[in-house]
Amino acid sequence: MTDIREEPAAAGAATSVVREDDRVNLLDFDLEGLTAWCASHGEKAFRATQLARWLHRHVEGDFEQMTNLAKSFRAKLAELAKIEPPQPIAEKKSADGTRKWLFDVGNGNAVESVFIPEDDRGTLCISTQAGCAMGCLFCSTGKQGFNRNLRTSEIVGQLWWAERELRRDRGITDPNDRVISNVVLMGMGEPLQNLDNVIPALKLFLDDNGYGLSRRRVTVSTSGLVRQMDKLAEAAPVALAVSLHAADDALRDKLMPVNRKHPLADLMAACRRYLKVAPRDFITFEYVMLGGINDGLDEADKLIELVRRENVPCKFNLIPFNPFTQSDLRKPERDRVLAFCRRLNEAGIVTTVRKTRGDDIDAACGQLAGEVRDRTRRAERLAQQKAEAAVILQKGLGTR
Template sequence: MTVSAPVLAAPAAEPVLRRPSLVGRTRVGLAEALAEIGVPEKETRMRVGQLWNWIYHYGVRDFSAMTTIGKGLRAQLAEHFTLDLPEVTAEQVSSDGTRKWLIRMAPTGPRDRGAEIECVYIPEVDRGTLCVSSQVGCTLTCTFCHTGTQRLVRNLTTEEIVAQLMVARDRLGDFPGRTPPEGAFVPSDGGRFVSNIVFMGMGEPLYNFDGVRDAIAVISDDQGLSLGRRRITVSTSGVVPQIGPLGDEMGTMLAISLHAVRDELRNELVPLNKKYPIKDLLEACRTYPGLSNAKRITFEYVMLKGVNDSDAEARELVRLLKGIPAKINLIPFNPWPGTRYECSDWERIERFSEIVFRAGYASPVRTPRGRDILAACGQLKSETEKLSARARLMLEQGEVEQSTALAG
């Protein structure tokens, strides 16, 4: 395992706001940018199409490379905007090839030093999956999840969500004709670039509905990044009122963080259940737009030793899901510092899986990936708040010294 850790240096008194980046913007957002610099309305559609192609298909980082756009407009664009990606402040590489990036977003205001989030790339033989975040921190407090111990700071913008895919493709050398940046990891076996996206990183996606919806529109546009919506999965802990609109407006695959078959236990594991109990959640699943055997819902079930892993609970899970086209992902619990839970024994997980499988449901046991760098399911937690608070305290006391901080 190799670990690159960020160095905490004395922060500037006030960060300097940079020119805004066009990377991550929707077509409407690009049109608004062109209007800002006086591009005639009659040209806007053509110019948006050109920018879209250069930014999202070719991944260019310099307006001068946009050879289909006149030099005058290129100069105007460069004067007012950039094509910068968020900064990768740390990269950790697991022994199994999983990569976790700590990404710092551009400041959004004079007192914002740039929020940090985590994004994980999981290479497999037949696919490359990118786990993206939708919030800085999380509004939920699921007791088995490390991210849930970090308070919610804010929603990520559409641009910041899209930028995570742009960073991944850039660092994997996955833009045609573009030289990968120094230190990039370029897959050599032909099938491990980003082919799938899961909204399973930091945050509850359905509490950032508009940002996630607009980001998916950019990501799935076939003239740019071109990831089909069947290759995008949005995971929710059960924000029932938004599940139907998710299917109607986004048309992605749906995953439900279930983890319990009784309200009493789920109230403890997933406190959101107190507002939207299991019965209401499953009814929303039964009526999910487009639900079919070809578009099954994935139910995620973390295996907690002596908590939710009995034979009786396996049988109740089968009963609850009757009639719902579904796949059940059994997730061995991934430990993190301070947790009170343990992972179920392997024999118990296999027995649970066997009961579910014999009832007619696919019940794969998810292979833990990135455990050694806290990049596995339920382990993501940015250290941004802790580092920022420490830096502010040191600054106030006049004792700022350069120090090293571990990421992840």
């Protein structure tokens, strides 16, 4: 039975009818939004701060446990609000400590989060969209097509859920003793295509009354949406990782359709602008290495030339491609990856090869799409992308 009741009118608003399912999800609010919502229900700003600390520092999901809130406020919260992260429908644990959750986001869509423990940090990789519209040739998520943007609560909820689970497992009760020290928006989706929901989530990650992470410990990854990079710089200038994957427009056009709209010169100019406010004095370039496509030393030399010419201080993170069933692209040979890495380092550009983690649970980015239902024109896109990959493989670099 649906519970229908009268909600106290917000300032300037007519009295409205609230159904139980219409309770606000408090995980949708950054501190500013929470303060405004509390004010609209007659509560002072310090109550919003207290509430935010319970929600995000204690990762508490039960209003009754929020003991320093007035009883009347707790009753009001129970009536009008809820704390609702997305629910996990699968969880996998790797022998190396990597954990993966697959979260249900409704209508047959699911998104994934991956926790990667290291000696000095715990990193959570989270998703920002169900599917992705960018159509990068080498990406499993891109092959699903785009389903929808995640809400702020679905983005924040991944961190909320993971932190809670990990703390429970370790028996941690002190709210200052956090397991997740770093967050990277590198899961499913292009974060900068969902700025309306991503920005409040980032603000909450950075807020001392939220997750209290420094800007250096929060990284947004983009395929190269230049105008949105400027917006991010203005609203929440966290660390930035740019998916580069090619040293010239001819190849990047083929690997990443976004390049046809925002070619390398525009992207490099946007990187220079971003660096003026970035928490680090370099941009991280992600470079997926595709066997026989972009893994030769001539490509390394072109990259060196590109970043010197464009004057972008940077580091490179090389990601050896991990083949998946719907792709004809090839894994690069280990020797070529190491030689490529060496060439960049010798040129004075700090370059690392991404460590493979969670192999036994398919945790590497872009490898988990098989568990998500495709809601879009998958077969068509797949056929087109396979044809494009075949052309590149057949003709190699000589076609450019």
